[in-house]
Amino acid sequence: MKVNAREKKILYAGIVIAAAIMIYYGATLFSPGDGESLADKVATQENLLRRYKELIAREESYKKQIEFAETDIEKIRARLLPGNTATSAGMELQRILDGFAEQSGVLITNKSPQPERKVTDSDSLTKISVRVQLDCRIEDLVDFLIAIKNYDKFLRVEDIVINTQTSTQTRQMIIRRPLSMVIAGYISVPPPEPTAKSGENAAQTTAERYVR
Numbered sequence: 001m002k003v004n005a006r007e008k009k010i011l012y013a014g015i016v017i018a019a020a021i022m023i024y025y026g027a028t029l030f031s032p033g034d035g036e037s038l039a040d041k042v043a044t045q046e047n048l049l050r051r052y053k054e055l056i057a058r059e060e061s062y063k064k065q066i067e068f069a070e071t072d073i074e075k076i077r078a079r080l081l082p083g084n085t086a087t088s089a090g091m092e093l094q095r096i097l098d099g100f101a102e103q104s105g106v107l108i109t110n111k112s113p114q115p116e117r118k119v120t121d122s123d124s125l126t127k128i129s130v131r132v133q134l135d136c137r138i139e140d141l142v143d144f145l146i147a148i149k150n151y152d153k154f155l156r157v158e159d160i161v162i163n164t165q166t167s168t169q170t171r172q173m174i175i176r177r178p179l180s181m182v183i184a185g186y187i188s189v190p191p192p193e194p195t196a197k198s199g200e201n202a203a204q205t206t207a208e209r210y211v212r
Contacts, residue, residue, distance in 0.1 A: 077188060078152075079152065079153050079154040080125075080153065080154065080185070080186050080187055080188055081093060081128060081153060081185040081186060081187050083187060084187055084188065084189050085187075085189075086116040086126065086128055086187070089128045089185065089187045090113045090116075090128050090130060093128055093129075093130055093155075093183070093185050094111055094113075094130055096151070096153070096155075096185075097111075097130070097132060097183060100144055100147040100148060100151075101134075101144065103143070103147060104136075104140050104141075104143035104144040104147060105136065105137075105140040105143070106134050106135075106136040106140050106141065106143075106144045107134065107135040107136060108132050108133070108134060109133045109134070109135050109178050110132065110133040110178075111130055111131070111132050111133075112130065112131040112132075113129075113130050114129040114130060114131055114182065114184075116128055117129075119186070124188045124189055125186050125187075125188060125189075126186065126187050126188075126189050127184050127185075127186055128184065128185050128186065128187055129158060129182055129183060129184035129185070130182070130183060131159075131180065131181070131182045132180075132181055132182075132183065133178040133179065133180055133181075134177075134178055134179045134180075134181060135177045135178045135179075136177075136179070141179065145157065148183060153185060154185065154186060155183055155184070155185050156183070156184045156185075157181060157182070157183055158182045158183070158184050159180075159181065159182040160179065160180070160181045160182075161179065161180040161181070162179050163176040163179075
């Protein structure tokens with residue numbers, strides 16, 4: 001996930017604000033009338049400069065961490081369903097399941113899209129799921145589940161219902177058809193842009209002017 005223009009503006013604004021604070025702090029240190037000796041002020045300023053240099057020295061490390069994080073996010077995004085709406089992603093999920101069913105010999109007798117749900121602790125991920133009814137042998141069901149597990153997009157079987165009955169003749173448990181299963185995938189929906197509030201922070205507004 002690349003850093004977008006708005007995030008860059010906020011980053012630059014933060015740098016401008018930090019620089020302004022440092023300039024103000026430095027000027028305050030050298031202002032007379034606080035009872036501190038010039039030697040103490042120089043020592044304090046040298047300490048501040050040393051810390052600032054240490055921060056600058058870590059810049060490359062921070063850049064690498066950001067690059068690694070972006071790479072990981074791109075790998076995750078590559079495993080999401082295509083599209084950024086529940087309707088388009090739901091149709092794609094059903095198309096994928098139809099392909100799995102054809103490959104494994106499973107018959108899908110019914111498909112019911114489920115309500116989309118936001119993922120907890122995520123601003124952008126939304127869960128898209130569909131309930132399907134399957135008419136198949138156990139062997140074919142195993143192949144169907146393996147296809148879901150090995151697919152290059154992240155799919156998850158959230159629920160499976162198998163009804164059984166006892167055969168009086170063979171004294172064995174028989175699986176009744178159809179089987180019911182809920183399969184989910186995920187899409188990324190960018191969060192809405194925050195609306196500007198009246199009385200917005202003056203420092204942020206001033207800093208944004210510098211980065212335009």
